[in-house]
Amino acid sequence: MSEPEDKAPSAPVPASNTEGGGAGAGGAVPVAKSSPVPPEAVKAIPVRHYGRWISAAIVLVLFGLVVAAFVGADITWPTVGRYLNHETILTGAVNTLWITLLAMLMGVVLGTLLAVMRLSKNPVMSSVAWGYIWVFRGTPVLVQLLIWYNLALIFPILDLGFYRDEMNDVMTPFLAALLGLGLNEAAYMAEISRAGIQSVDEGQTEAAHALGMTGSRTMRRIVLPQAMRVIIPPTGNEFINMLKTSSLAYAIQYSELLFSATRISSRNLEVMELLLVATIWYLILTTILSVGQFYLERYFQRGSSRSLPPTPWQRISKSLTSFRTPSRVGGKTV
Amino acid sequence: MTTPAVPMVKAEGVHKSFGHAHILKGIDLEVAAGEVFCLVGPSGSGKSTFLRCINHLEKISAGRLSVDGHLVGYRQKGDKLYELKEREVAAQRRDIGMVFQRFNLFPHMTAVENVMEAPVQVKGESKTAARERALKLLERVGLGNRTDNYPSQLSGGQQQRVAIARALAMEPKLMLFDEPTSALDPELVGEVLDVMRGLAEDGMTMVVVTHEMGFAREVGDSLVFMDDGVVVESGHPRDVLTDPQHERTKAFLSKVL
Numbered sequence: 151m152s153e154p155e156d157k158a159p160s161a162p163v164p165a166s167n168t169e170g171g172g173a174g175a176g177g178a179v180p181v182a183k184s185s186p187v188p189p190e191a192v193k194a195i196p197v198r199h200y201g202r203w204i205s206a207a208i209v210l211v212l213f214g215l216v217v218a219a220f221v222g223a224d225i226t227w228p229t230v231g232r233y234l235n236h237e238t239i240l241t242g243a244v245n246t247l248w249i250t251l252l253a254m255l256m257g258v259v260l261g262t263l264l265a266v267m268r269l270s271k272n273p274v275m276s277s278v279a280w281g282y283i284w285v286f287r288g289t290p291v292l293v294q295l296l297i298w299y300n301l302a303l304i305f306p307i308l309d310l311g312f313y314r315d316e317m318n319d320v321m322t323p324f325l326a327a328l329l330g331l332g333l334n335e336a337a338y339m340a341e342i343s344r345a346g347i348q349s350v351d352e353g354q355t356e357a358a359h360a361l362g363m364t365g366s367r368t369m370r371r372i373v374l375p376q377a378m379r380v381i382i383p384p385t386g387n388e389f390i391n392m393l394k395t396s397s398l399a400y401a402i403q404y405s406e407l408l409f410s411a412t413r414i415s416s417r418n419l420e421v422m423e424l425l426l427v428a429t430i431w432y433l434i435l436t437t438i439l440s441v442g443q444f445y446l447e448r449y450f451q452r453g454s455s456r457s458l459p460p461t462p463w464q465r466i467s468k469s470l471t472s473f474r475t476p477s478r479v480g481g482k483t484v
Numbered sequence: 485m486t487t488p489a490v491p492m493v494k495a496e497g498v499h500k501s502f503g504h505a506h507i508l509k510g511i512d513l514e515v516a517a518g519e520v521f522c523l524v525g526p527s528g529s530g531k532s533t534f535l536r537c538i539n540h541l542e543k544i545s546a547g548r549l550s551v552d553g554h555l556v557g558y559r560q561k562g563d564k565l566y567e568l569k570e571r572e573v574a575a576q577r578r579d580i581g582m583v584f585q586r587f588n589l590f591p592h593m594t595a596v597e598n599v600m601e602a603p604v605q606v607k608g609e610s611k612t613a614a615r616e617r618a619l620k621l622l623e624r625v626g627l628g629n630r631t632d633n634y635p636s637q638l639s640g641g642q643q644q645r646v647a648i649a650r651a652l653a654m655e656p657k658l659m660l661f662d663e664p665t666s667a668l669d670p671e672l673v674g675e676v677l678d679v680m681r682g683l684a685e686d687g688m689t690m691v692v693v694t695h696e697m698g699f700a701r702e703v704g705d706s707l708v709f710m711d712d713g714v715v716v717e718s719g720h721p722r723d724v725l726t727d728p729q730h731e732r733t734k735a736f737l738s739k740v741l
Contacts, residue, residue, distance in 0.1 A: 357588035357647075360539055361602035361654060362578035364570055371605055375592045 229423040233414065234430065242410025243431045249327050249406060250393045256332030257392075258385065261339025266369060268344055279340065286337035292398050295330035299323065299402040323404035331396060335388065342384045346377030378450045386443030390436050397432075407431055490553040492517045492658055492689045493538060497547035500533055507533045509713035510547070515691055515706070517657075520684045522700040522721060523693045525710035526736055531693045532585075534710070535660050538691065539580045540573055551580065551658060578606060581651030585663040587643040589635040595622060595646045596631040599653045606654070614653075621649040625679045641672030645679055652683075659683065661692040697741055701725050709733045 233239055267279035286294070302317035350373045358368040397408040405413075407428050415424040444461075493515035500508040507530045515521045523531040536542045537549055540557040549556045557573055558565045568576070590598050599618035603609040609617075622631050625645040635643050644664055651659060661680065665673040677699050684690060684703050694700060700707055700721045707721040709728075717724055717733045725741070728734045 351588075353584060353586055353588040354590065356541055357582075357584060357590070359541065359574070360577060360580070360582035360584075361650070362574045362606045363602065364574045367605055371601065372590055376590075 225426070226420065226423055229420050230426050230430075233411075233424060233427045236414070236427075238410045238414055239407070239427055239431065242405060242407040242428075243435065245405055245410075246393065246396055246407040246431075247435060249324070249331065249396050249399065249404065250389070252328055253331035253335055253396070254389055254392050256328065257335025257339045257388070260332070260336035262343045262374070264336060264340035265343035265347060268340060269347060283337045283340055286334050287341075291330060291334045291395060292401060294334055295326060295398055295402050298330045299326040301326075323399070323402050326402050327396070327399035327404040327406075330402075331392065331399070335392060338388060339385070342388070343377065343381055346379075346381035347373055349380045350376045382443070382447050382450050386439070386446070389443065390439050393435055393439060394432065489517065491515060492519070492552055493521075493691065494550045495534075495547065496549075498534065498537060498544050498549050499546035500530070500537060500542060501545045507713055508537070508544075511710075511713075511715060513708060513715060513718065515689065517689050518687050519705045520690045520692065520703050522704040522707045523691065523710060524695070524697070524700060524707060524736075525716075529710045530713040531710050532662050535662050535691060535693050538658075538660055539577050539582055541582075551576070574606075578602075578654055579657050581654060581656035581659040583644070583647050583651055583659070583661045583664045585666050587635070587640070587647045587667070589643055589647055589650070591635050594632050594634055595627060595638065595649075598635070598646055599650045602650070603653050618649070618653060621652055622646070624652075624682075625649045626675070639672060640668045641675045644668065644676045648676075648679055648683075657689065659688055659690045661690060661694070663693050663695065665694070665696060695740060697725055697737075709736065711736070 264279045264282060267275040268283070270276050270279075299321065301321050305317050308315050308317045308320050347369075354372050354376065355368055358372045359365075363371070396406055399406050400409040400412070403409065411424040411428040415421045448461075491514040493513070495511050495513050498508055498511040499506070509530075511530075511534055523535065525531050533542060537544050538551060538556065543557060554576065555565075556576065557568055559568055559572075560566075589595075590601065593601060596615060596618045599621055600611065600614040603614040603617065604611055619628070619631060622628055625648055627642060627645055627649070630638060630642060630646075635646070638646065648664075664680070665676050668676065673696070677696060680690070680692070680699070681703050692700075692704070704721040706718065707724050708718040709716045709724060709730075709732075711732050717728060717730050724733065725737065728737055
């Protein structure tokens with residue numbers, strides 16, 4: 151880092167400079183004067199990446215074969231196109247996105263709470279968190295969904311004291327899906343948050359305590375924001391996973407994307423076409439989430455490195471130019 | 485009504501053990517208000533541990549330690565000691581600033597945000613007032629033009645000066661320095677010592693763990709040489725550093741001077 155703008159008084163430094171100044175300054179002056187001519191650029195033939203061209207050709211051929219196979223397959227493509235924006239499918243896609251967002255929200259909030267509890271010095275807190283994670287991470291999410299959905303079989307009446315109703319009316323497919331997916335996710339998020347919290351240097355907590363901050367305030371203002379950098383990337387993956395896992399809610403009649411697609415195909419019997427419609431929608435949604443994840447990660451990088459990572463567009467354009475670099479730098483056409 | 489001046493820091497038979505490791509073996513010392521008090525000694529002698537006991541980052545195992553007449557971390561009722569609650573410990577620490585060897589700035593905040601954080605969060609100061617004061621403090625440590633930089637964009641010396649400004653923002657009555665220049669490149673040490681010298685001239689009570697004997701001699705009012713968890717020798721820095729009485733002090737000083 152350069153320090154010329156640094157106007158702080160620094161008495162000892164000049165003192166040592168003047169002592170050894172005679173010889174040092176004398177040697178430095180000529181060097182500074184003798185560099186007006188810019189250095190000549192290195193002329194060399196760059197390494198040829200023949201492997202890249204060969205592998206690209208192989209990949210293109212294989213891709214062409216797959217496309218040809220699907221074009222020739224017994225699929226009515228117009229049907230796929232027609233159902234892509236069918237009302238039922240659109241509602242299914244919205245429901246999928248909705249349950250994903252809500253379940254993840256529940257997972258993140260509850261998971262962070264569990265992580266803090268797990269790291270707490272209070273033995274009651276940490277063992278409750280441990281037990282929760284043990285149960286919910288140790289059982290398949292499909293089983294959990296089915297248990298929530300069928301809760302009325304063992305508790306026909308929901309009685310919370312202030313609220314009383316038939317369990318069957320309360321436990322809709324939506325609520326069962328939300329509880330099943332969200333509570334399960336919390337167990338995973340708890341472990342992710344715990345890793346993030348533990349990654350923050352202990353000196354940060356000490357500095358905050360030395361300034362008079364309490365434990366909870368230190369956690370909120372100092373530790374969690376820094377843990378975010380470690381927590382966000384795996385959370386993005388969890389989000390994308392959740393989008394796909396939410397298709398399990400199909401088993402409990404929640405009308406998400408897959409359920410909507412199969413409901414149509416059970417009527418018109420165009421099974422593969424509608425599965426492809428669902429596939430395309432899942433891909434669209436996961437792509438949107440990936441882009442969101444990238445910008446979120448970029449935001450939480452601030453302060454941790456001196457420059458921000460490139461955006462996808464910058465990266466794509468760079469990878470394209472690096473593919474072409476050999477021919478350009480060498481000044482010859484390939 | 486004038487009472488005899490209460491020492492800013494008073495330690496009586498302070499012991500500290502980590503498991504089986506006995507780090508402090510009975511420290512007795514007093515730091516007067518307005519004094520620059522230097523702690524020197526070989527690494528592992530317990531000087532940093534003692535410093536961390538002063539603001540209760542470490543709990544003492546035996547003895548009594550008080551700051552400005554108040555026991556650190558405990559309350560006395562009759563002849564019984566009660567441990568303070570977390571909130572009360574935090575309140576005690578507000579008046580004690582600390583500067584760390586490794587700066588420990590908050591990396592997700594700019595320089596000015598680092599300085600504002602505690603006044604806003606702990607004292608409940610308004611953001612505009614805290615920012616105004618933070619800018620003045622950064623100006624005072626010579627960083628008026630670096631206020632919006634993140635710590636990763638600052639040199640070690642600049643980071644340490646921000647850390648000093650951050651501690652000063654709580655308007656402490658006592659400042660603790662834990663080897664503030666040990667992690668710095670040699671040419672950056674001067675700028676940090678200059679800021680500390682300025683603080684001393686303004687009458688701040690400072691306890692400084694340091695290896696900078698020049699600073700101790702020039703700025704210090706008292707000096708304590710510690711080795712193996714005990715105070716070996718103490719006195720005015722000029723006397724101890726130029727005319728040490730104990731063999732261990734002599735041996736140590738011959739290596740560092």
